[in-house]
Amino acid sequence: MTASNAVTKTGVSVLIQHRVRAEHLTNYEQWLIDIIQAAAQFAGHHGVNILKPVSHHNQYEISVRFASQAEAEAWLSSEIRQRFLQRAEPYLHAPESIEISSGIDNWFQPINPHIPTPVRWKQWLLTTLVIWVLTMVVPPILAYLFEAIPVLGVWGIRHGITAAIIVGLVVYVIMPRLARALSGWLMR
Numbered sequence: 001m002t003a004s005n006a007v008t009k010t011g012v013s014v015l016i017q018h019r020v021r022a023e024h025l026t027n028y029e030q031w032l033i034d035i036i037q038a039a040a041q042f043a044g045h046h047g048v049n050i051l052k053p054v055s056h057h058n059q060y061e062i063s064v065r066f067a068s069q070a071e072a073e074a075w076l077s078s079e080i081r082q083r084f085l086q087r088a089e090p091y092l093h094a095p096e097s098i099e100i101s102s103g104i105d106n107w108f109q110p111i112n113p114h115i116p117t118p119v120r121w122k123q124w125l126l127t128t129l130v131i132w133v134l135t136m137v138v139p140p141i142l143a144y145l146f147e148a149i150p151v152l153g154v155w156g157i158r159h160g161i162t163a164a165i166i167v168g169l170v171v172y173v174i175m176p177r178l179a180r181a182l183s184g185w186l187m188r
Contacts, residue, residue: 011102011171011172012065012068012069012100013065014064014065015099016063016098017096017097018060018091019092019093019094020059027091028088031088039064042078044068045065048063048064049062049063122185126175126182127175134174142162
């Protein structure tokens with residue numbers, strides 16, 4: 001598998017930083033709601049995470065997740081996004097900063113480069129706990145499917161389906177939310 005195929009299969013996050021003028025915070029936040037709704041209409045859109053600035057700071061960090069690099073680039077270069085950026089120019093101190101990242105590292109990668117990456121043992125522990133729980137919960141639930149459709153319960157096929165569901169839950173549902181929720185502990 002080539003590197004570009006790997007990116008296509010694992011999804012990508014568009015990491016955006018905006019430094020907002022203090023006098024335009026309210027306007028910017030309304031603009032942010034509007035552009036998020038517009039992005040959600042694009043093919044491959046998988047959601048948005050926003051890190052609002054802490055007190056006395058004005059840097060917003062937005063992670064927009066897409067199924068593939070091509071779908072992320074389609075959004076980034078779209079005419080509608082360009083119109084939104086023109087609308088936001090008066091609200092920003094400087095042009096936005098954009099980075100596209102993919103894969104598992106993105107779960108633990110802080111958007112702000114001044115925040116350290118969590119130590120590896122915390123990443124390992126959190127990932128192990130999530131997979132441990134899923135390996136106890138998912139197979140018994142899937143047992144009903146394998147009984148109903150015996151060909152899916154064949155050794156190897158059963159394991160592939162189980163692994164695909166667990167990995168999908170980890171990558172797209174659980175880890176992005178859990179890493180954000182536990183960021184205080186992860187970053188200590």
